[in-house]
Amino acid sequence: MSVSGDGPAGSDLRTLAIEFQGTMDPVDQLVSEVNIGAEAHTLRGRLVELARVLGRRPDLTALPGIVLRAYSEVTDALGGIQQGREAIRHVTFERLQKGHAKLSQVAHVTESATLELMNGIDRSLGLIDQLAAVVPDHPTAATAIDSLRDELNEFFGHLQFQDITAQQLAGVGGLLEDIETRVQSVVTRFDGRAVTAAVGDGKGQLTGAYNADATFDRISARQAAIDAAFTRTGAQASR
């Protein structure tokens, strides 16, 4: 058996350990027979057998060297695992959580901007009411004022984008949290140490109930399908 090859010490160590076990068995048997006071000729026979076994195992003297090599390789591997753990921790907390915090910030800023737009529209509608009171009997002005009011009300309705995008952002935030939890469990498996947050969790604006599938797509078609299904299901339910 060679112990000086370039292969991992682990395979050498395993082979040698099996051989060592085979050598220790006759030693153990000899000790047992000495303990029970076996006849001298029996013990002599055991000794001869042991000498033969040892003679077939010339590489046993290499065992300490192989153990040291194996220890060195295990130490190197642990260093690599530690680096991997740190890399994953970095991804978990400095990227996922920062990404989550940025989403939260976008949700917050969008909500604030939407509220400001609503306040502006409310003020504008108030001004339109004042204007309508000034020119109550002017047909052209009244028509224009009504059109302007309708436009602003429609514009107000378009601000529903904020609710839908907030739900979409919350859905992505939930996905990031799920990935973070899974990565944490992987990191913890490396050495059993719990991973603690390196940056703030930044979940503020992305909590609460939401529909991650919220979308602007095909609203008319989906509403028509819902109306049809609602009528059909309702009719069935009322039977």
Next chain:
Amino acid sequence: MKCLVVDDSATMRRIVVNALKSIGMTDVVEAGDGSQALQACDPSVELVITDWNMPVMDGLGLVKALRANAATAKTPVLMVTTRSVQEDIIQAVEAGVTGYILKPFTPQILKDKISQITAVA
């Protein structure tokens, strides 16, 4: 007609209230979730407009609770939500939802649906 608007989003409540105002419905009370809505929903409320996804008690839970109470069992409930899969519609009908509108909606759609469900009720 007194209307109860239920949504956890303050912006969404304002949008619904503004849409109601634009179609002449100004008697409106608001609630931030199903649980608050149950407290606000006295017999004078003639229409409930609710979101589905809300904390504490969601819209579906609210409808079930309203239907279980003799005083509100017949009150029309309009669900305004982003949810549109078939299972959701079935659940909504079975819970006792009267009408269903997808977000985003227009004031005209809201008006039409309110006319439809209050006429039936």
